[in-house]
Amino acid sequence: MIWRQAVREPIRYGFAVGRVRVLESRMLSSGTYERLLDAADFTEQKRVLSDSVYGRFLEDAETTDDVERALDAALDDLYAFLESANLPKPVLRFFRVRYDYPNLAGRLKAELLGVPAEELYVDLGSVPVDVITGPPAQLPPFLRGLYRTLSAEGAGVTEEEITAATDRALYADLSASAEASKSPFLAGLAALMADLANVKALLRARMKGLRQPDVARLLIEGGSVPTDDLLALYPQPFDGVTEGLARLPLFAGVSAEQLADTAGLDVLADDLVVRYLRRARRIATGPEPVIGYVMARQAEVIMLRTLLIGRLSGVPSDVLRRRLRQRYEE
Amino acid sequence: MNEAFWGLSGVSWAVMGAALAAIGGGIGSAIGITTISNTASGIVTEDSEKFGRVLPLAAMPGTQGIYGLITAILVMVFFNILGASAEPAIAGETGFKIFLACLPVAALCLVSAIYQGMTAVGAAGMVARRSEDSGKALIFPALVETYAVFALITSILMLSSLASIYPAG
Numbered sequence: 001m002i003w004r005q006a007v008r009e010p011i012r013y014g015f016a017v018g019r020v021r022v023l024e025s026r027m028l029s030s031g032t033y034e035r036l037l038d039a040a041d042f043t044e045q046k047r048v049l050s051d052s053v054y055g056r057f058l059e060d061a062e063t064t065d066d067v068e069r070a071l072d073a074a075l076d077d078l079y080a081f082l083e084s085a086n087l088p089k090p091v092l093r094f095f096r097v098r099y100d101y102p103n104l105a106g107r108l109k110a111e112l113l114g115v116p117a118e119e120l121y122v123d124l125g126s127v128p129v130d131v132i133t134g135p136p137a138q139l140p141p142f143l144r145g146l147y148r149t150l151s152a153e154g155a156g157v158t159e160e161e162i163t164a165a166t167d168r169a170l171y172a173d174l175s176a177s178a179e180a181s182k183s184p185f186l187a188g189l190a191a192l193m194a195d196l197a198n199v200k201a202l203l204r205a206r207m208k209g210l211r212q213p214d215v216a217r218l219l220i221e222g223g224s225v226p227t228d229d230l231l232a233l234y235p236q237p238f239d240g241v242t243e244g245l246a247r248l249p250l251f252a253g254v255s256a257e258q259l260a261d262t263a264g265l266d267v268l269a270d271d272l273v274v275r276y277l278r279r280a281r282r283i284a285t286g287p288e289p290v291i292g293y294v295m296a297r298q299a300e301v302i303m304l305r306t307l308l309i310g311r312l313s314g315v316p317s318d319v320l321r322r323r324l325r326q327r328y329e330e
Numbered sequence: 331m332n333e334a335f336w337g338l339s340g341v342s343w344a345v346m347g348a349a350l351a352a353i354g355g356g357i358g359s360a361i362g363i364t365t366i367s368n369t370a371s372g373i374v375t376e377d378s379e380k381f382g383r384v385l386p387l388a389a390m391p392g393t394q395g396i397y398g399l400i401t402a403i404l405v406m407v408f409f410n411i412l413g414a415s416a417e418p419a420i421a422g423e424t425g426f427k428i429f430l431a432c433l434p435v436a437a438l439c440l441v442s443a444i445y446q447g448m449t450a451v452g453a454a455g456m457v458a459r460r461s462e463d464s465g466k467a468l469i470f471p472a473l474v475e476t477y478a479v480f481a482l483i484t485s486i487l488m489l490s491s492l493a494s495i496y497p498a499g
Contacts, residue, residue: 007444010365010451017451018372021458022380284452285369 009286016085017285020293023081024281028052028300033324036307037317045311053077054304067308071301075124078297085290090180092126094190095294097177099125101170103132104143108150108162115159142173160218167197168220175222185280185288189295192276194223195250196269202230203245203262206238225250270325274299299325335422341411343425347432348405351485354436355398358443362391365447366454373458383457383464387450390471394439394446397482401435404486408493424496431488438481446474 032048039045046058057070057077083092099122106120123129127140136147146169150162171194178190201218210218212234219227225248233244239260246256251272258268273295280292303325310320335343370384405428406412409420420428453467 007361007365010368010448014365014368014451015372015375018369018374018454018458019376020372021369021455022373022376025459284448284455285365 012086013286013290016087016290019081019085020289024293024296026053027296028304033303033307036304036311037321039311042308042312045308049304058308064309064312067305067312071305071308072122072124075298075301078294079124082290082294087287087290088181090177091183091186091287091291094174094177094181094186094291096124096126097173098170099123100127100132100143101146101166101173103127103129104139104147105162105166107133108147108157108166109159112151112154112157112162113159142169164218171197171220171222181287183287183291185283185286186291189273189276189291191222191224192250192273194220195225196272198223198225198227198230199245199250199259200265200269202234203238203241203259203265206234206241207262264322267323267325270299270302274325333422335426338422338425339417340420340422340425340428341409341417343422344405344409344411344420344428347429347436348402348411350429350436351401351405351432351439352398355394355396355401355439355443358440359392359395359398362394362443362445362447362450363388365444366391366450369451369454373454377458380457380461383461384454386468387454387457387471390450390468390475391443391446393475394443394478397435397439397478400482401432401485401489404489405432408489421496424492427492427496428489431485431492433485434481434488435485439478442474442478442481446471446478449474 032052035048036045039048042062046055046061049055049058054070054074057074058067061067061070079092079095082095103121103125106117109115109120110117121129121133125132127143131138131140132143136144136151139147146166150157150165153161171190174190174193175187178186181187198219202215205215205218212231215234216227216231219230221227233241236244239256242256242259245251245259246254251259254268254272258264261268277292277295280288283289306323307320310323338346366384366388370388373384374381403412409428410418450471453470456467457464
């Protein structure tokens with residue numbers, strides 16, 4: 001144990017942790033978010049961000065598509081840093097693979113249901129988008145099996161079923177990557193993400209009034225809360241479900257009313273992930289500070305996307321403010 | 331006078347003690363400095379102006395190696411091993427006592443340097459976030475140093491007592 005703590009991890013991660021400690025201090029402050037909210041237009045927002053890490057990516061952006069591309073480029077740059085940080089392969093996979101399954105879902109929806117998929121693809125995964133959209137035989141084995149299974153169902157499959165199947169495979173992959181990384185922090189993060197996905201699915205299904213067997217198909221394994229426990233709450237009225245969920249240790253400090261606000265559920269889920277990530281800041285060395293930083297930067301990109309595209313689309317500041325998440329640095 | 335103790339002569343025990351002190355302190359310092367230097371290099375890569383502020387942190391675990399060296403030199407000087415043309419007359423039991431006197435430095439410097447390196451990593455994180463905290467950041471690893479200094483004092487006191495009780499011939 002002492003050998004791992006004192007020698008192996010500092011040597012393996014020390015350099016990356018040192019860089020992360022400086023980079024964390026360059027993350028956007030709450031003051032910057034206020035200035036972005038108060039900015040009269042997108043040009044002023046760009047000026048606010050000109051000295052940040054996003055400045056060079058947003059320099060020529062004018063439209064919402066440009067902003068999407070610029071922020072994806074900023075994320076790609078972040079993942080390039082991650083790859084240079086000498087982290088174990090399963091940790092790198094944990095971050096990249098999260099784009100592969102939604103990309104595959106996009107292809108399947110396009111092929112089976114005729115949904116326009118061009119805007120669904122994000123080229124940040126471990127598999128390039130042109131491979132995902134190319135011949136099925138060239139798909140990597142972890143995607144090929146899923147593609148064949150869902151393709152075999154033909155046009156009878158629904159959009160929700162494709163999303164549910166790819167999500168299930170994604171969370172199983174995240175759990176396996178977290179386990180292979182031997183990082184309890186990453187394993188906890190994978191479990192939390194699975195829990196939050198389940199809770200969101202459960203509450204949205206309850207709002208729609210889906211049948212319990214259909215809900216069971218939406219839930220994924222790998223969370224800290226067994227899916228049977230979640231399903232046991234389902235027959236109750238909506239308020240009963242939120243009260244039952246609020247009693248879970250997972251939602252310590254969260255009220256049933258907050259859970260009942262399904263419009264704010266994504267923000268609440270992201271805040272809970274940030275709350276978990278802040279533990280990484282108390283760890284001096286190891287993979288945790290690097291993982292925490294990368295996740296925090298991802299959350300920062302989500303907030304920036306909300307603020308920049310929101311301003312370009314003319315969304316009022318008070319609506320944008322409600323969509324903001326907690327900051328890692330607070 | 332040169333009778334063996336547990337199969338080893340007095341000089342062998344004394345040299346083994348001196349060697350252990352130097353090895354323990356040296357290994358601890360090497361690990362401690364590697365630990366903090368990796369993090370310090372990462373910090374300086376992103377912000378070269380912090381070099382001067384993280385350098386004292388990186389150097390701090392090196393002191394245990396010096397304490398090991400001091401202990402080894404004291405053993406050789408006190409008991410006339412340094413530069414001797416013939417094996418000094420040290421009884422086996424006395425040699426064993428010299429060996430025991432070296433153990434505080436050998437063990438504590440090994441462990442404290444490693445832990446000091448770990449503490450310095452946390453302190454370097456403070457410096458990375460706020461340069462103005464570099465003074466405060468030095469204090470925490472310095473607290474770990476206290477115990478290496480205590481070990482050195484203990485070993486020196488024991489060695490000097492042994493040197494006055496059993497002067498080497």
